[in-house]
Amino acid sequence: MYLLTILQAFVTITLVMLLKKLITSRNKKKISLPPGPTGWPIIGMIPAMLKSRPVFRWLHSIMKQLNTEIACVKLGNTHVVTVTCPKIAREILKQQDALFASRPMTYAQNVLSNGYKTCVITPFGEQFKKMRKVVMTELVCPARHRWLHLKRAEENDHLTAWLYNMVKNSGSVDFRFVTRHYCGNAIKKLMFGTRTFSENAAPDGGPTAEDIEHMEAMFEALGFTFAFCISDYLPMLTGLDLNGHEKIMRDSSAIMDKYHDPIIDARIKMWREGKRTQIEDFLDIFISIKDEQGNPLLTADEIKPTIKELVMAAPDNPSNAVEWAMAEMVNKPEILRKAMEELDRVVGKERLVQESDIPKLNYVKAILREAFRLHPVAAFNLPHVALSDATVAGYHIPKGSQVLLSRYGLGRNPKVWADPLSFKPERHLNECSEVTLTENDLRFISFSTGKRGCAAPALGTALTTMMLARLLQGFTWKLPENETRVELMESSHDMFLCKPLVMVGELRLPEHLYPKVK
Template sequence: MDLILLAQKIGTILLALLLLHYLWRLIANNNSPFTKGVQAPQPNGVWPIIGHLPLLGGPTPIFRALAALADKHGPIFRIQLGMHHAIIVSSKDAIKDCFTTNDIVFMTRPKSATMKYMGYDGAFFALGPSGPYWHKMRKITTNELLSNSRLESLEHVRDSEVDSCIGELHSRCKGSRTIVDMSKWFKRVTINLMLRMIAGKRYSLTGDGDDNKESKRFRRALKEFVYLAAVFEVSDVIPRLEWLDLQGRLRAMKRTAKEMDYFMNMWLEEHIQRRPNGQLKGEETDFMDVMLSLFPEEELLEGHKRERNHYQGHSPGSDTSRIAMTWALSLLLNHTEALQRAQEELDTHVGRERWVDESDIKHLPYLQCIVKETLRLYPPGPLSVPREAMKDCLVADYHVPRGTTLIVNLWKLHRDPNVWDDPNEFRPERFLTRRARFDVRGQQFEYLPYSAGRRMCPGVASSLQMVQLTLGRLLQGFSFATPMNSKVDMTEGLGLALHKANPLEVILTPRLQSKLYQQ
């Protein structure tokens, strides 16, 4: 009897689910905002509630999965991500439409758990919604924190930090053929550069020194922060599941936000204490010094977390630079002729009696081309940070309703055979000829490693300086080999950032005089 009742209940539930599915499809087909105009194509297989998420949840990186859908449905198509509509764009002309004609329409960001729990409801300049606060912080970022004059004043910071890390790397390469995980080394360089620019701090990332305990705590918090900022959170697309916290990530975000807040508060207190009468000593200023000059101390200390943690939003930028340098060295190790050409260029224009510095970069076109080609093949953010339409618009003659999420597949754009010759090949010299005028600042719509428009990455210049200087000194200072002289595995990791799946292990041999590494 119990089995009969159970079977009846299961049957009733299944019937109800089928009815709901039918009603949902009926409503979607008749009341969808996309029916107001010509619709972009949409893949089959949309599910109730979860939409097209099953198409994106396999072992294939999401940017490749979306690229495969573009091959089938065209360079602009729509999908349903949970309860939200989205358009995926990957052609030059459609992207230009989005970032010029419709740039103001797509100025805001969709709501996300990252923004809510780790970004203090919009304090992160990169993730915050459009509005008065965002415009205020954009002005501060572009005119104060990341202005050309500010970055020039921090040149000695970049120089000394790269010097220090190169020296430590040299000390590990003496004698035996020591294998070095360059992924970790790049992480060390970029994190310490970020810390010195933000707070004038430098932590030991090898576990040595008096700051060992604090260093470990910060490294752990930053690692979690960067991971959570780039991971898919199901409640972003199905908001009603937020209270369940199915993946446990919302709790992790709250915990990580508290940890990062602890360090920001501590550093801020240190900065206040070293300012006699509210003034700076000397010319050594960092981002926190700038913020203290713009906001009253009591505002930064008494609950104004948004202003206090604005510079915290620059943390993922260190990961962007690390990703770019890891892929660049990986590509060079698999293309030794390009590696040799880069080192010959450095020897010719800089020599072996001193280190390359930032003023030399303009005389090193091939090094610049290596960086550009790396960012073409492996943009650190292969999908642009999502934007949201604030009103109805047209993109490539397709109707896009208000509230639609825009995602640009930069990885697909950069490998478009209609734009690039041999798009999957590593050919730095392509940027020496007809594409010599291309740069990374979003002016050419077939090449957008840092996106484009008003919401493009604000730290482009800072990241480029960091990558070019670090890579230049590394190539100048060392010869490279892989264990067993094998090819570097170029497998891509999963997630929203284009990480290398496996560590980059390298054997290094110094190629300059020992005294240069000991400065």
């Protein structure tokens, strides 16, 4: 009898629980994934991805076909969510920033980060938090930015001196080559205290063979850091290198290590032996910072990949924006004329433009904002990985999903920008008294925001604005003979200008103002 009572109670409880679950499931509306193609079991849309290169154009074409500002494509077991709407982007990077604060684990990022020991591309966790704190508090804080002003000023003068020599000797200037190496020189000066990896600097101020090899390796690695490699979505294929991506990343990383590591190893030794005691650059900061017990906070295995990561982060975005801006202005002389008039009004022709002039160069910065908007350096931001299930714009985003904010789509969204495909700097002038290059509302992306945003927007602003200002103030530019317009086409495989911009320059200032190469 007692046993029967227990059994009846158990059955009753079970029935009540089942009934409750049934009622709950009926009442609860199922939240669907964002719209997108279904794909095959296990492999998802990988076959279509492999046939559709570059992948970013394929993903954007899917969104256009579906007429959606958020889409989901399954690659292997990973949901890849693409976003072209600023409102949805703000929901992700502002309202739910902590939830989307991780990065994917890929072959390329593992190689570059030495097993995820860095800041930018390391998945969320204790190592990321440690390195992010070091970078934010010790390297890119306002005090450090002011402290390193003289090093940046040296590189601004070096750029002007190098351009002077090119204009005097041949007149012809490859803007892609110049802008990339100016940015590379600046970050090398801040990081290592030197602009060149060669013992014998080029007499005209240009890069050496070593610096060119280093720059080419950086851009090769940047192009494949997140490139929809098949083994990133089907990990069992890692090692087969079916895309050829793995070898490219290993080789590019090794070239950068070849130039960075001897400097880092020698500097660590100098600090340990007491032969160096003064902090002069970022590398010194990394080596000298201590933990609570007074021991070095960072190991060489953490310093080396973090420096590589930060050196890689500097050249592509500013150089791309300035090259596109110059190309657009040559085709629209009225914009170029207004920029020159602003420089003449704010700075004049009796001194060179300096960082202290940046707050007043609103039209020059509006030109750069428009270049960032219309001609982003990459189609997507680096992926944000969901740390748990989430709901975004009413859609279900599963844990582990890769969320890609479309720089291309945000900046060209016709619901946000009138006449979005036209280059119109004036659209940025009516918003506030001082124009800034950052865009907190994510209507386009210059330097991203949130926990995974750009760590040094002040440095990015200084490099980008000074580069364009020095190019415009010091020289008059025109196209080579027999050319009347720049073909404003993107490359077939990335977002860079299809052909490097080459122009002919003439001196615009009194000759005594141009610095000499040191």
